[in-house]
Amino acid sequence: MQSKLSDIELIEQTLAGDQSAYADLVKRHQRFVFTLAMRFAKTREDAEEIAQDCFIKAYRSLDSFQRQSKFTTWLYSIVYTTAMTALRKKRVDTDSIDDENTYIQIENQSSGYDVNNAENKSRSFYLNQAIAQLLPDDAAIITLFYKGEQSLEEIGQALGIEANTVKVKLFRARQRLKERLERNLKHEVNELI
Amino acid sequence: MNSVEEKLWNYIDGSCTPEDEKAISLLIEGDEVYRNKYNQLLKLNNEFSVMELDEPSMAFTYNVMAAIGQEHARQPLKAAINTRIIKGIGLFFVVTISVILIFALYKVNWSAGAGVVQVPSQLLPDFKNLLSGPVMKVFLFFDVVLALYLFDTYLRKKGNARAMGSVQTSGQQKEQ
Numbered sequence: 001m002q003s004k005l006s007d008i009e010l011i012e013q014t015l016a017g018d019q020s021a022y023a024d025l026v027k028r029h030q031r032f033v034f035t036l037a038m039r040f041a042k043t044r045e046d047a048e049e050i051a052q053d054c055f056i057k058a059y060r061s062l063d064s065f066q067r068q069s070k071f072t073t074w075l076y077s078i079v080y081t082t083a084m085t086a087l088r089k090k091r092v093d094t095d096s097i098d099d100e101n102t103y104i105q106i107e108n109q110s111s112g113y114d115v116n117n118a119e120n121k122s123r124s125f126y127l128n129q130a131i132a133q134l135l136p137d138d139a140a141i142i143t144l145f146y147k148g149e150q151s152l153e154e155i156g157q158a159l160g161i162e163a164n165t166v167k168v169k170l171f172r173a174r175q176r177l178k179e180r181l182e183r184n185l186k187h188e189v190n191e192l193i
Numbered sequence: 194m195n196s197v198e199e200k201l202w203n204y205i206d207g208s209c210t211p212e213d214e215k216a217i218s219l220l221i222e223g224d225e226v227y228r229n230k231y232n233q234l235l236k237l238n239n240e241f242s243v244m245e246l247d248e249p250s251m252a253f254t255y256n257v258m259a260a261i262g263q264e265h266a267r268q269p270l271k272a273a274i275n276t277r278i279i280k281g282i283g284l285f286f287v288v289t290i291s292v293i294l295i296f297a298l299y300k301v302n303w304s305a306g307a308g309v310v311q312v313p314s315q316l317l318p319d320f321k322n323l324l325s326g327p328v329m330k331v332f333l334f335f336d337v338v339l340a341l342y343l344f345d346t347y348l349r350k351k352g353n354a355r356a357m358g359s360v361q362t363s364g365q366q367k368e369q
Contacts (some may be wrong), residue, residue: 026254034249055257124245146241
């Protein structure tokens with residue numbers, strides 16, 4: 001059972017030497033951190049490694065958390081930086097994720113799946129599939145906005161950009177996601193939207 | 194960029210000005226194209242809001258805490274020792290030496306002659322008494338106790354590090 005204490009109270013207990021308080025913080029935020037990491041890593045193993053790395057980094061620098069922002073905003077900025085670093089490292093060995101060929105490959109994969117199975121699959125599945133086909137930045141902004149309980153300003157803080165830029169990026173990301181859904185679901189899209 | 198969609202998204206997010214909000218709500222009421230587009234985007238917005246989060250493996254928290262515990266066990270002595278203690282010890286010696294020096298200089302008989310500095314006899318310790326049997330025995334006994342204590346601490350740390358290593362391995366096996 002998870003602790004009912006606030007994030008700040010758990011941080012104070014952790015700083016006082018109670019490691020179980022930090023375990024509660026990890027349990028509380030692990031799903032979102034992992035989902036955010038998935039937006040960059042694509043495979044569960046890599047995402048789990050990134051998410052684990054983020055919590056260890058956050059633990060190491062917990063005493064430097066100024067408490068001027070929400071703990072989640074601070075944590076998501078660590079996730080973003082760690083995930084971007086991991087993505088850059090991957091790019092050295094493999095093709096760029098922005099690479100046109102990679103993008104076409106993903107596109108072909110998506111258009112090839114059987115739309116007749118649409119009825120058997122949940123809406124969430126299609127949505128997650130379409131999000132997975134977006135560029136990492138777009139997917140991260142949509143996830144932060146809808147599931148991270150973050151305002152445009154807080155997303156800006158986490159990503160190190162202005163709130164207005166977040167607004168524009170969010171608009172474009174939603175447009176692309178809508179296009180992806182329309183392309184993936186074809187006629188079935190009317191049922192979803 | 195589609196300005197109609199952008200305005201409607203801002204309206205849905207509640208990030209437009211009160212004037213814009215009023216104007217857009219009038220457009221939605223009066224214009225069917227606007228209304229249809231608004232309903233479509235609102236439905237999409239609701240879909241986005243209920244998207245499910247991914248679940249990491251069962252052993253995720255356990256792995257994180259084991260990694261943190263292992264990091265603690267591996268922490269170098271330099272990082273484990275509180276720097277304030279080191280600074281405090283340093284300060285103690287600096288203050289003691291300074292006090293002795295000032296006291297010695299104060300007590301020196303400067304009128305005794307150039308080139309000859311006579312340090313007052315009460316400042317020098319009585320070495321004969323210090324090196325006598327009982328004092329030496331107490332000193333050696335203290336050294337032995339200290340050595341045993343440090344050896345015990347070293348063995349405990351080594352044991353903890355080994356235990357953390359086995360915990361980490363069993364965690365990974367559990368996950369697999």
